[in-house]
Each structure stands twice: as structure tokens, then as C-alpha cells.
Amino acid sequence: MPTENLFKALVREDDNGQWAFGTGFTDGLARVDRGVPEGVDRADLAEYCLMLGDDALIYAQRLSEWCSKAPEIEEDIALANIALDLLGHARVLLARVAEVREEGDEDALAYWRDAPQFRNVRLAELDLGPGPGGDFAATMARLLLFSSWRLAIFTRLAGSRDRLLAALAAKGAKEITYHRDHATQWVIRLGAGTSYSRARMTAGLDAVWPYAEELFAPHPVETRLAAQGVAVDPATVRTEVLGVLTEVLAHAELPPPAFVPDGEPHPGRDGEHTEELGPLLDEMQSLVRAMPGATW
Amino acid sequence: MTDTAATEAGLEAEFEARIAADERIEPRDWMPEGYRRTLVRQMSQHAHSEIIGMQPEAEWIGCAPSLRRKAILLAKVQDEAGHGLYVYSAIETLGVDRAELTERLLAGEQRYSALFDHPVRTYADVGTIAWLGDGAAICLQVPACRASYGPYARAMFRICKEESFHHRQGYELLTAMMRGTAEQRAMVQESLERWWWPTMMMFGPPNARSTHTERSMRWRIKRVTNDEMRQQFVDMAAPQAEALGVRPPDPALRWNPEREHYDYTDPDWADFERLISGDGPLRAQRIAHRERVHREGAWVREAALAYARRNEGAEVGA
Numbered sequence: 326m327p328t329e330n331l332f333k334a335l336v337r338e339d340d341n342g343q344w345a346f347g348t349g350f351t352d353g354l355a356r357v358d359r360g361v362p363e364g365v366d367r368a369d370l371a372e373y374c375l376m377l378g379d380d381a382l383i384y385a386q387r388l389s390e391w392c393s394k395a396p397e398i399e400e401d402i403a404l405a406n407i408a409l410d411l412l413g414h415a416r417v418l419l420a421r422v423a424e425v426r427e428e429g430d431e432d433a434l435a436y437w438r439d440a441p442q443f444r445n446v447r448l449a450e451l452d453l454g455p456g457p458g459g460d461f462a463a464t465m466a467r468l469l470l471f472s473s474w475r476l477a478i479f480t481r482l483a484g485s486r487d488r489l490l491a492a493l494a495a496k497g498a499k500e501i502t503y504h505r506d507h508a509t510q511w512v513i514r515l516g517a518g519t520s521y522s523r524a525r526m527t528a529g530l531d532a533v534w535p536y537a538e539e540l541f542a543p544h545p546v547e548t549r550l551a552a553q554g555v556a557v558d559p560a561t562v563r564t565e566v567l568g569v570l571t572e573v574l575a576h577a578e579l580p581p582p583a584f585v586p587d588g589e590p591h592p593g594r595d596g597e598h599t600e601e602l603g604p605l606l607d608e609m610q611s612l613v614r615a616m617p618g619a620t621w
Numbered sequence: 622m623t624d625t626a627a628t629e630a631g632l633e634a635e636f637e638a639r640i641a642a643d644e645r646i647e648p649r650d651w652m653p654e655g656y657r658r659t660l661v662r663q664m665s666q667h668a669h670s671e672i673i674g675m676q677p678e679a680e681w682i683g684c685a686p687s688l689r690r691k692a693i694l695l696a697k698v699q700d701e702a703g704h705g706l707y708v709y710s711a712i713e714t715l716g717v718d719r720a721e722l723t724e725r726l727l728a729g730e731q732r733y734s735a736l737f738d739h740p741v742r743t744y745a746d747v748g749t750i751a752w753l754g755d756g757a758a759i760c761l762q763v764p765a766c767r768a769s770y771g772p773y774a775r776a777m778f779r780i781c782k783e784e785s786f787h788h789r790q791g792y793e794l795l796t797a798m799m800r801g802t803a804e805q806r807a808m809v810q811e812s813l814e815r816w817w818w819p820t821m822m823m824f825g826p827p828n829a830r831s832t833h834t835e836r837s838m839r840w841r842i843k844r845v846t847n848d849e850m851r852q853q854f855v856d857m858a859a860p861q862a863e864a865l866g867v868r869p870p871d872p873a874l875r876w877n878p879e880r881e882h883y884d885y886t887d888p889d890w891a892d893f894e895r896l897i898s899g900d901g902p903l904r905a906q907r908i909a910h911r912e913r914v915h916r917e918g919a920w921v922r923e924a925a926l927a928y929a930r931r932n933e934g935a936e937v938g939a
Contacts, residue, residue, distance in 0.1 A: 386683065392698050393679040396918025398672065398706045405699035409692060416688050432687050461921050517931070518924025525920065612684045612744060620801040621686040
């Protein structure tokens with residue numbers, strides 16, 4: 326029987342074929358042209374990949390905190406899946422940074438930088454739960470805002486002159502479409518569920534609105550690379566994102582988005598973070614920093 | 622004999638004949654109450670183990686020592702949620718829903734594997750749990766792919782395929798650690814010493830003391846005895862430990878060419894009884910975590926239900 330063979334296969338000691346699934350997964354982006362497009366400043370390209378990569382890494386780290394703590398098993402699975410997608414994006418982008426800089430690798434970037442060197446938008450780092458910092462509603466509010474914004478960016482980035490960014494964005498946009506759909510469904514359910522869930526959803530959205538304008542404020546690197554057809558100027562997606570959010574919130578019977586004008590145009594991209602990033606990095610980097618020289 | 626009793630006896634005879642012919646029993650088929658109860662007990666213990674088993678590993682996702690290891694661990698714990706879900710869904714075909722099973726777990730009326738009542742102290746433990754714990758789970762679960770109850774057998778088939786990936790990534794992590802620093806190699810050996818006996822206990826009491834084995838075997842819910850599975854596990858793990866360069870904490874562990882199996886020492890059964898009765902070091906913490914998560918998520922589930930009910934009405938009217 327095939328089931329018996331599965332067991333027998335496990336005790337053999339030969340090749341990869343003995344396992345139901347090997348660990349040597351093929352990289353879908355392996356054959357993409359990784360050359361830096363002509364006329365593009367390498368430092369700018371690396372910096373741009375770092376911004377997008379840090380967004381994905383820090384947000385994946387936050388989302389994975391829900392693992393084993395979600396309100397329902399299906400949600401444990403969904404949140405872990407979204408975190409895995411984002412972690413996948415982060416690994417491609419950070420590897421690209423190292424490659425373009427000809428220095429280090431994805432792990433050196435993830436584990437050996439301190440908070441001021443991270444370039445993520447502050448929305449990604451906020452501690453919105455589980456636990457005292459927030460809850461499931463705030464988590465869904467952030468997912469709706471982040472994925473609506475990111476999808477708009479990635480849809481355009483799929484046309485980038487940088488082949489790797491284009492390929493990643495095309496693949497990532499498909500994944501983020503599901504993330505946005507998942508968030509949309511929950512925002513509507515919670516908004517139009519019980520009066521209690523409506524209050525929680527409203528509070529959750531209020532917790533993320535102060536970090537919305539930052540998403541659309543272009544950093545000089547983004548502006549320069551956008552002019553060269555490599556990056557997306559985030560200011561160009563603001564109307565679209567606002568439209569998507571307004572429509573979802575109307576379905577959820579909630580008030581329209583209340584973006585709050587921000588003092589600093591793009592603090593996260595400049596390395597100015599909330600107090601919540603430090604503890605996140607402390608945890609993420611603790612083991613690696615405690616055992617320098619170890620191999621994993 | 623009354624008519625009802627006669628009918629019952631006829632159904633039971635038919636059921637036993639189908640089992641003897643190795644046919645699958647499906648949710649709508651008649652089955653003896655004892656068979657249903659045994660299935661619910663065994664399957665719920667499996668489902669609860671998957672869900673509680675997420676906790677010790679999830680604690681290490683946040684500080685996983687490379688992005689690759691983080692992705693692997695996150696995917697593994699996600700699979701465990703998936704396995705719990707398959708098995709809870711299979712139990713629902715027996716007329717018991719997930720909410721009720723969760724209540725029974727929290728009330729201490731149903732068990733989960735005592736393996737997860739041990740703490741994960743180092744990242745080597747993440748590898749050891751997968752290599753030994755998931756390796757043991759494979760020995761336990763592969764025969765269950767041939768269990769007589771259809772929904773369980775089919776769920777198990779899929780679960781086993783994923784378990785083999787879990788098993789392998791754990792061993793691969795330990796291999797990497799053994800190629801690392803002296804401190805890392807010591808961590809792997811120390812981890813093996815702590816997890817060997819708890820893993821050996823996963824197969825349950827020896828055949829002579831197992832209260833459920835005989836009937837479960839007859840009903841083909843269980844296909845291999847506890848001791849046979851334990852031997853299979855030792856035969857698999859001992860050469861793997863040797864290849865890795867570590868030594869399980871059993872001085873009697875050696876290849877016996879006459880039996881063509883490894884000789885080994887049984888775990889301490891008094892200790893086993895104590896652990897499965899709920900005296901494991903982290904039992905209270907594991908249950909409290911599950912209880913808190915369940916309680917804190919109640920408003921989300923209630924909102925989803927309220928929304929679904931409202932929408933159901935709207936769709937009927939549309």
C-alpha cells in the first residue's frame with residue numbers, strides 16, 4: 326500500500342526522493358534577469374529594495390505573533406499564511422539588497438541592524454495584538470490598509486524596468502489580493518456583526534489611521550527611481566487606495582477612512598520609528614546575537 | 622429478543638463482517654456506539670495534540686535564527702493547525718462539533734499528547750521535537766491511514782505526507798547545528814537527552830497494560846500495537862542518531878542481529894502514568910493558553926455568526 330511505502334521510505338537513507346516533500350524547493354524567481362537596469366544608481370536601488378523588504382519583514386514578524394493565538398483555527402492558518410507570503414517577499418528583497426550592494430546577505434540585514442537602520446513604514450511595526458497592545462479588529466484594520474496600499478503599489482511595480490522587482494511584484498500582487506480579500510471580509514463581518522464587534526472594529530481602524538498618510542509620502546529615493554521607471558511613487562496610489570477603503574467601510578456600515586495629516590512626511594523610511602519596533606527587534610534578533618558564529 | 626434488539630444484532634453482525642473484510646466505514650453507515658466513542662476519543666486526542674502542540678513551537682517563531690528557519694517553523698506550525706482542523710472536521714462526521722470538543726479539552730475530560738507538556742528550552746529542541754516527536758507521530762499515524770473509519774483514514778493520509786516534511790526539516794536543522802560550534806553540538810546532545818523518554822512514551826503503555834488496544838485492533842481503528850510501533854520508532858531513530866553523532870540516553874540501546882531490531886529500555890511507566898494524568902510540567906500553562914485564546918476570540922466568532930445569520934436572511938429574501 327502507498328501508505329506503508331511512505332513509512333518505509335522514511336527509514337531509508339538515500340536521496341531526496343525518500344521524502345513526501347523535499348526541502349529543496351525551486352525558486353520561481355531563479356531565472357529572472359538580476360542585472361541592475363541601465364542608468365540606475367545602485368545605492369538607490371538597494372535602498373528601495375530595503376524599504377519594501379523591511380515593510381514585509383517587520384509586518385511578517387508582527388503577524389506571526391498570532392500563531393496559536395487566533396480566535397479560530399482557520400484564522401491561525403490564514404494569518405500564518407499571510408505572514409509566510411510577506412516573509413517570502415522580504416527574503417527576495419533583502420537578498421536583492423545584499424546582491425546590489427555586493428555585501429552581506431538576507432540574514433545579516435535582518436539580524437544585525439538596529440532600529441534606526443530599518444526603513445519600514447511605521448504601520449508595519451505597530452503592536453496591534455494579540456495581547457494588551459491591540460486585538461483582532463486592529464489587526465484586520467492594519468491588514469486592510471496595508472494590503473490595499475501594497476496591492477496598488479505592486480500592481481504598478483509589475484511594470485518596473487528592474488526585472489526582479491517586476492517579477493516579485495507580479496507574483497506578490499496575486500498573494501496580496503488574497504490578503505486584502507481576507508481583511509475586507511473580516512472588516513465587514515466585524516463592522517456589521519454585533520454592536521460590540523462594531524465598536525472594536527471602529528477602535529481598530531482609529532488605531533491605524535494616524536499611520537496612513539506616511540504610506541503615500543514619497544521618499545526622495547522613491548521619487549528618483551519612479552522617474553526612471555523602476556519604482557512606484559506612492560503618492561500616485563493614494564486616490565485609488567482611499568477609494569477601496571471607502572467602499573469596504575461602506576459595506577461594513579462604518580464611517581469612511583479618517584486619514585490624519587502627519588508632521589513628518591516619511592519617518593519610517595528615514596529610520597525614525599515608534600517605540601514598538603525596539604522590542605520586536607529584540608525578540609527577532611535575540612538568539613542570533615546571543616550565539617555569534619553559530620550556523621543554522 | 623425484541624424486534625429492535627434483533628435488528629441491532631443484525632446490524633452489528635453486518636458491521637463486524639464489513640470490518641473483517643477491510644471495508645471502510647463511512648459517516649452515514651450504522652456503527653456500534655462503542656466504535657463511535659472509541660473513534661471520538663482517539664481522534665479528539667489527536668486533534669487536541671495538534672492544536673496544543675502548536676504552542677511550544679510557536680514560541681520560537683519570533684526568534685528563529687535565520688529567515689529560512691523562520692519560514693520553515695511558521696509553515697510547520699501552520700500545518701499543525703491544518704491537521705487539527707482536518708481531524709476536528711472528521712470528528713464532526715461522528716456528530717460531535719469542535720466547540721464541544723474544545724470545552725471537553727479545557728475541562729480536562731479529553732487528553733492530548735503529554736509530549737507538549739515539556740518545555741522547549743533551546744532552538745535545538747525545535748529540531749528534536751520534529752525529528753523525534755514528528756518521527757514518532759509518523760510511526761503512530763501511518764497505520765492510521767488504513768483505519769477502518771473512512772474520514773479519519775483519508776485525513777491521516779494527507780497529514781502523514783506533511784509530517785514527513787516536518788520530520789525531515791527537524792533532522793536537517795540538527796545536522797546543520799552539528800556542523801556548527803561546539804556549543805551547538807552540545808545543545809543537540811542535551812536536547813536529545815531530554816526528549817528521548819517523553820518521545821518513547823508517545824506510543825502509550827506496553828501492550829500488556831493497554832486498556833484499549835484489543836478492541837481497537839479488532840475494530841481496525843488501530844492496526845499496530847503500541848510496542849510494535851515503539852520498536853519501529855527505535856529502529857528508525859537509532860541509526861539516525863548515530864549518523865547525526867549523538868547518543869540517546871539509553872545504555873541498552875544496541876542492534877540485535879538475531880532479532881534484526883534494536884534492543885532498548887522501556888520508559889519509566891510510573892513516570893508515564895504521572896504525566897498522562899496531567900502532571901506534566903507545563904500542563905496548566907498549555908490549557909490556560911488555550912482557554913485564554915478561546916475566551917478572547919469569542920467576540921470575533923459571535924460577530925461572524927451574527928453577520929452570517931443576518932446575511933442568510935438577506936439571501937433568502939433576495
